[in-house]
C-alpha cells in the first residue's frame with residue numbers, strides 16, 4: 621500500500637468524522653487487468669444515503685456553476701411485480717439535487733420533469749443524465765413510449781436544476797436505456813446508452829425492434845456479448861449526428877468479451893470519464909452486480925477491460941457516475957440501505973474514488989452499515 625495514499629485516506633476519514641464517508645483498505649487479488657492477476661488494494665467503504673426522504677437511484681452527477689448537481693431516478697413503491705423486464709421500476713418524475721461540498725448539505729430542487737408533461741410518454745422514467753452546451757441544460761431520459769418500447773428523450777432548461785421542458789418526440793434513432801453524455805475537451809458530445817434484459821437492447825440486434833425478442837439476452841454465450849452503443853450528438857444536442865455505433869469491450873488478448881462472460885460483459889449503466897488523457901468506460905454487469913471499467917484512447921473505443929470499481933451492493937442493481945470536484949475524484953452510486961434491501965427502492969450515495977500511479981482505479985467494497993466505532 622502506498623504510504624501517501626494511506627495517509628490521504630486516513631485524513632479523509634477524520635475530516636468526515638468517519639460518519640458520512642468511511643474507507644478502509646484491504647489487499648485482495650483482482651483479476652481482469654491486462655496481464656496476469658495482480659494484487660490490488662481494495663477500499664472498504666461506507667457512505668450514508670445522501671437523500672433520506674425520497675427513494676433515489678442511478679445518480680448522474682456533474683459540476684455546473686461550481687456546484688455538484690445530481691440527477692437520479694426517483695424510485696417509488698410499485699405493484700407492477702418483479703420480472704426480467706424491470707416492470708417494478710415504474711418511476712414517474714425526476715428531482716434534481718445539488719451540493720457545494722461532498723459530505724455537506726444536499727439541496728432538493730423539487731420536481732424537474734414529470735411524466736405527465738412528456739407528450740410521447742408511456743411509462744417508466746429510468747436513469748437520466750444532463751449535459752450543458754451553449755448556455756442551455758439538456759436532460760436525457762429513457763422512457764417507454766406508448767407502444768412499450770424504450771426510447772431516449774430530451775428536455776431543456778436554462779437552469780441546471782430545471783424545470784425542464786420535454787421535446788415533442790424522442791431522439792430520432794434512439795432506443796434502449798441509460799443515456800450518459802460525455803463532452804470531450806474539443807467540445808464534441810457523445811451519448812453512450814443501452815441496457816440488456818429490461819432495457820431491451822437484445823431486441824434491437826437486427827437494427828429494428830423485435831417484439832418477440834428474448835427478455836434477457838441472445839442466449840449465445842460463446843458469441844461476442846451485446847455491445848453498448850454510442851453516437852455523437854449534433855451541436856444542438858437534440859439529435860444524433862451519425863448512425864449509432866457499437867462500443868467494443870475487449871479482453872486482455874484483444875477479443876470481444878463473450879455473452880457468457882457475465883462477470884465482465886456490459887449489462888447497463890454506461891458512463892464515460894477522462895483521466896490523464898485516457899478514456900474510461902464504466903458500466904454495470906447486471907446479473908453479477910458489479911461496476912467494471914475498461915479504458916481506451918478514443919471516446920468511441922475500443923476499450924480494454926481493466927477490472928471492478930464497485931463490488932455488489934445491497935439490492936440487485938448497481939449504477940454509478942464518476943466526476944472530479946475540487947481536485948478529488950468521486951463515484952456516486954446507490955444501494956438499498958433505506959428500504960432494507962428492496963431492489964426497486966434505492967438511495968444514492970457518494971464515495972471518493974482513488975487511482976493508483978498507473979491510472980488503475982482501486983476497487984471498492986461497499987458495506988451496508990456504518991462500521992462500529994472503536
Ligand code: FUB
Pocket residue numbers: 677678693709746747797798815888889937938939
Ligand atoms: O432505475 C431503473 C434501472 O435500474 C436503470 O435504468 C438501470 O441502470 C438500473 O439501475
